Structures are given as structure tokens and as C-alpha cells.
Amino acid sequence: MNMTVTDGRTTRWDEHNAQRRRDLVESTLRAIRRHGPGVGMDEVAAEAGTSKTVIYRHFGGRTGLYTAVVESVHEFIWSRLRHHISGAGPLEPAELVRELTDTYLALVERDPHIYQFVVTRPLGESSVEDPVTGITGRIGNEVAEAFRAWLRSEGLDPRAANTWGHGVVGFVWAIADKWITTGHQRPRADIVDFTVRLFEPAFIHQQPTPRSPERTAS
Structure with a gap:
């Protein structure tokens, strides 16, 4: 008792x-x-x-508090992506790139100070995981899973998922960093559109070509 x-x-x-x-x-x-x-x-x-x-x-100390803030930012980003990914079926890759890019840039646009805080590790205390590697690594894994689900649903080789997931997240983080340092010179919608237009042809190329009835039967 x-x-x-x-x-x-x-x-x-x-x-x-x-x-x-x-x-x-x-x-x-x-x-x-x-x-x-x-x-x-x-x-x-x-x-x-x-x-x-x-x-x-x-x-x-400051390092522990910093780590907790980084985790909070990770959850903010992923919770919004999860809303779009957890639909009835696998999200189309171009739409996943669109949502990922828009979510990242929305954070940068709304909270530039928080973004800068996250990408600047505290000095003078114990070592801490690199913020960019930490957040992009975890979100890259999660985005890779979403790509993997789509590839499997299309009957394609899922081994590309990790490369796609981490590559896209790293790309988006890089353009977000550039966007904030240039003072948001172009609207967020433009940056999102440019990013999708860059990646979309590669995803379309991956889709299987329908076979004719004759070839299917052979």
C-alpha cells in the first residue's frame, strides 16, 4: 500500500x-x-x-535550456508536417516538399529570433549536439519515412527514401538560412514555388510508365 x-x-x-x-x-x-x-x-x-x-x-544551465528549445522547435515543425502526412494515403512527394518548405520558412518569417537562437550553439559550457544536424537529422528521418511510403505505394525501389529525405531537408534548411540573411527579399510563396519546381521533375521521372495491354500480357 x-x-x-x-x-x-x-x-x-x-x-x-x-x-x-x-x-x-x-x-x-x-x-x-x-x-x-x-x-x-x-x-x-x-x-x-x-x-x-x-x-x-x-x-x-543554458545548454540544457537551449536543448529544450531546440526540441520544442523540432516538435513545432514536425507537428505541422505530420498533419499533412497522416492522410488517407502516402503524400505525393512534390506536396511533401511544398509543405516542408512552407513550414520551415513560416518559422523563419514568424520567429526570426528563435531561428537564430536555435542555429547558434551556446558557448562556454559542455558540448551540445549541433543544432542544424540535430533538427535536420531527425526531420530528415521522418521525411524519409514519408518518401518510403510513397515509393512502396508506387511499386518503386524504396532505397532512395533516405537520400531524398535528408537531401530535401538539408536543401530547405539552407535556403531558409539564406532567406533570413537577405531580409526576406522575395515572398515566402515564391521561395516555396521555386523549391517545388526544382524537385518535382525528379519525382515525376520516378513514376512507373504504364504498360500497354500487349506488353503486360507478354
Whole structure:
């Protein structure tokens, strides 16, 4: 009986800590929007209405908080892609590229400070996974799975999926970086369209050519 009570209290405490971490990440995102990508821990603590000691207790320092923000950005991007991918059947590759590009650029357009924060690793603390490699690697794996599903549905060799998934994500991340450094000189819709037009012919080329009845029977 005591074990059950203890386990219940532990579970509630873990849930409380998880929620507190989520709240602190949201406060950090607000602080980044307010103060820019170089936001300090004092500013984050003020935005959260707490002390740096509390933040350190939950994240172990700026590196831990940074990692949690990166994870939040990854979930933001993938949750929006998942909405389009989880339809009745495999998403057409060109549409997947369109949604991926638009989602990335929407983040850059809406939250340029957060984008810059994510792509700048904190200095002076323990090593941390490269942000670009971390996010693009995970999303690349997920996009590759979507490509793999489409290839299989078309009766095509699925081995191209990893190359396509990671290649497209890396390409989109690169143009997002260029787009923000040039001050969004072209509308987002144009960049999305240019990207789809580049990749779409390659996907069309992959589609199997219908056979005539005579050749099918032979």
C-alpha cells in the first residue's frame, strides 16, 4: 500500500516537473522574441517570473535550456508536417516538399529570433549536439519515412527514401538560412514555388510508365 502511494506521488511530481519545464521553455521563447537570440538567463528568468536557480535546477544551465528549445522547435515543425502526412494515403512527394518548405520558412518569417537562437550553439559550457544536424537529422528521418511510403505505394525501389529525405531537408534548411540573411527579399510563396519546381521533375521521372495491354500480357 505504501509503495502505491509513493509511486502515485512520484508520478504526480514527475508530471509537475515536466509541466514546469514546458512552461519555462515557453517563457524562454517569449524572452527570445522580446530580447533577441542573444537573450541572457536573467532576462529568461524575469520573463518566467522566477530565478535563475530554478531554471538551472530544471535544465542544468543554458545548454540544457537551449536543448529544450531546440526540441520544442523540432516538435513545432514536425507537428505541422505530420498533419499533412497522416492522410488517407502516402503524400505525393512534390506536396511533401511544398509543405516542408512552407513550414520551415513560416518559422523563419514568424520567429526570426528563435531561428537564430536555435542555429547558434551556446558557448562556454559542455558540448551540445549541433543544432542544424540535430533538427535536420531527425526531420530528415521522418521525411524519409514519408518518401518510403510513397515509393512502396508506387511499386518503386524504396532505397532512395533516405537520400531524398535528408537531401530535401538539408536543401530547405539552407535556403531558409539564406532567406533570413537577405531580409526576406522575395515572398515566402515564391521561395516555396521555386523549391517545388526544382524537385518535382525528379519525382515525376520516378513514376512507373504504364504498360500497354500487349506488353503486360507478354
